[in-house]
Amino acid sequence: MSVDPKEKELLEGCKAGKPAAQKALYTRFAGEMLVVCMRYTKSKSEAEDILQEAFIRIFRSVEGFRGESSLFFWVKRIVVNTALNHYRKNKRHLYLVSDESEEYEQVSPQSLLADMHWKDLLLMIQELPWGCQQIFNLYAIEGYTHKEIAEMLEISEGTSKSQFSRARQLLQARIGKEKSRNYGTAG
Amino acid sequence: MEPQDNKAWSKAWGEAFEGASIAPSEASWSAIEAEITPQKPSYRAFWWVAASFLAGVASTAGVFLWWNSHTEPMPVVALEQSRMLDDDAVLLGENKIQKGKEKRKLQDVTEETLIGEVEQAARADDTSTQAQWAENKQTMIAQTANQAPVPSMASSTNTLAYQWKSLSPQGPTLQFMKEVRWQLFNDRPVQWYKDEVLLAEEEEESSLVQPWRMGLALASGAMNGGIGSASNLEADMAFDPAGAMSYGFVESEDKGITTSYGAQVGKRVGKRWVLSSGLGYSVSSHKSSSNLILVDQGSSVKLNAVNEFVDTDAQQARFGLESYQLEVSSEVYQLRNQYEFISVPIQVGYYLVDTKWKVAVSTGLMADIFYRYTTTEESGALQDLVLRPKDSPEWNWLNTSLSTGMEISRELGGNYLLSVQPSYRLVLNQEGAFATNSLSPNVFQLGFSFQYIFQ
Known part of the structure; x- marks a missing residue:
């Protein structure tokens, strides 16, 4: 290179x-x-x-x-x-957040994040539980696979997947609320 | 949720943060710069080493000087005033058996007095002793019948100068004179004189005294905090109760100082646990006073100052005893005793506090390898006594002790630790030579250490 x-x-x-x-x-x-x-x-x-x-x-x-x-x-x-x-x-443990069956809106990611400033998104990421936060960053933004994350954090691949799923759930719910507050609608 | 959907969702997040930037505070760069800028050669570590060494030497010297200035030498007390004699004292020598008190110098000991001791012992109340002496006497008679007579002693004060040249071939020769060996026994519990010679060793066993010692130490070593090595210097004072021989006219006490040098290594075996070991050389010296000189079997005693000799071979032949020890009470001599031993500790420590300030507690075993014991008469009138473990089964070459203590330390510059180490050391095998000779190095010590930590 x-x-x-x-x-x-x-x-x-x-x-x-x-x-x-x-x-x-x-x-x-x-x-x-x-x-x-x-x-x-x-x-x-x-x-x-x-x-x-x-x-x-x-x-x-x-x-x-x-x-x-x-x-x-x-x-x-x-x-x-x-x-x-x-x-x-600092021995921060993964919060094994239960995978609640709450459905999140099936909207396109682009439209979901549109109009959101990265600083707002950053705050939302910081509000995630520790484990979810690390896995979300590694998978969604850094682009590591769940297998790689599992090795890095010494957890199972399944845990990585479930934690990511939960992070996504939490973030989408949070974004939904943010948009609802700003625009008076959840969509 | 479909993988494809995840990818798109993730991509959207990645894109949202593209080019995102927040200016760090000015302090961030300053902190980084301070770490990455090459430091000018620092002599701080050197000064810490030098300061701790000087502090240790000064405190050791201070204790030593203080101790000496506050310790009056044991007075040379005439036996008449000795607290160990009472009215029942039986004096020695044919035609001299009487009640009273007597002070003798070495040259006052005559053949007659020696015989008198035996006679006196035979008069002991203990029937088994009487039987023993009776048996010995028969042996003596049987043996002396076949041996040359012991020459008569001159009546002058110089009575210990045997006319050895006139003895028969079975008698001592000049060769034996080369093996001049005398022993100054001290540190034994006070016993009444009429305790018989042959029972003396039994008395020793029941009257062991464990001394307590306090001290200051300069230690440098790595008890913990990684692997390290350095030297160790420690000193202690002994506060022993008065001790004396198990028999004979003896009054002694001892007090002293111990100095040791060593190197230690330590390694952390867990977040808070550390194992350490090392090697130390210790010299424990203390003063004592003694008015008893004991001459061992087949040996001679020499009083250099007056060039007089007592040869016990003749006595052995005379009395026909297989194991004969001649104890000679004399004027009080000031003695300096020195024990040398090598210690190998194995300790485990645990950090209670593990920040820049560290507090650790530790305990472990020490193998104390006895090397040499030296007694020196301070005026130089008597020849030094040097004993090694092989010289007597009474001396154990290997002893074990328990060491427990704590370490309070401060990290300096990442690689160094300056520590204070109070600790206590307890001898475990008290049947050993250390115990019977008041050598038990039970020590409370305060050490200063400087350690290097390998990162």
């Missing part, structure tokens, strides 16, 4: 331990990565702690970056892994 010349320069500077390059790399990715961190946590301060830890790991392991993926994904992978480590370290 070819590396963007600017990224290459940044990487070389970071590998050489140049403070300016490190700061530039941080400036380039910190904002987006903070959102990633916030999706895995309940508060901004907690997310910032993870962000700091992740960037320290990034700068310490930048020597090992071979350009096999884009710099963005490499950085994001470290951020997500750091968030998951944080989740494990």
Whole structure:
């Protein structure tokens, strides 16, 4: 995979331990990565702690970056892994939320999320139970399979699926309520 | 819910967050920068090591000096004033058996007095002792009939200088003189003099004294918190009750200080559990006073200052005893006793608090390998006594003790721990040499340690 010349320069500077390059790399990715961190946590301060830890790991392991993926994904992978480590370290258990048989509206996802600002969506994700939150992020946004998630979180694949299903249920209900409040209708 | 539907739904969420960004606080970069910026060489660790070492040395030296300045040497008391003698004291020597008190110097011990001791012992109330002495006496008579007579002693004060050159071949020769060996027994519970020589060892068993010791220690090692190694220095003071020989005119007490050096390694075996071991070399020394010199079978005693000799081979031949020990009461000597041993601890610890401040409790066993015992007469008038485990079955080369304590430590810079370690050590096998010689290193100690943690 070819590396963007600017990224290459940044990487070389970071590998050489140049403070300016490190700061530039941080400036380039910190904002987006903070959102990633916030999706895995309940508060901004907690997310910032993870962000700091992740960037320290990034700068310490930048020597090992071979350009096999884009710099963005490499950085994001470290951020997500750091968030998951944080989740494990704090012994937050998966909330085994019962799979209630509440039906959610069969509307198109695009129409469901239309007009919703990502900050509102972020708040909804943060309101999910811990287990649901992690699995939802990993599956829906990061694109991992349930099998991969099961290995990462040391749970069964079935649990991953059911928790995702529950997360979706909760989110759709929450979105429905939000829309109902804003537009006076649940659809 | 169909998988296809899930994919579309997920995709919508992914797209919703594309490009989403929130500016972190300024403090975030500062925190990262502080961690990734190479630090200038820091001598902080070095200063911590140096400071803890100096603190330990200073406190050890302080305790030592304080102890010495507050400890008056045991007064040289004439036996007339000794609390161990009462009016029933039977003095030694033919024609000298009488009630009263007597102080003798080594050179005052004559053949007559020695014989007198035997006679006196034979007069003991204990019938079994009488029987034993009667038997010994018969043996003596039988054996002396075939042996050269013991030369008569000169009547001068220098009476211990046997005319060994005139003895028959069965008598001692100059070769034996090379094996000059004397023993200063001390630390034994006070016993009444007329306890017979041959019963003395039984008395020892029933009168063991376990000393308590308090101390300060500078320890550096890794009892816990990962694998580490460093040196260990500790010191303690002993507060022993007065001790004395199990027989004879003896008055002694001891007090001392223990210094040990060692290295330890530790490894966490769980989130809060840690195992540790190590190797330590300890020197426990204490002062004592003794007015009894005991000469072992087949050996000679030498008083360097006056160059006088007592050779017990002649006595053995004279009395025909298979096991004969000649105890010589004398003026009071100030002695310094030193025990050396190597300890191998195996301990398990548990962290009660595990933050930057750590509190751990630990317990374990220590194998104490006795190496050497040295007694030195402080004025240098007497030759040093050096004993090793092989010299007597009385000395156990291996002893075990229980160690329990706690460690309060502060993490410094991620890789270092500075700790205070109060602990208590209890000897388990009291039948060993440590016990019979007041060596039992029961110690309450306060240690300071500096540890390196391998991440």
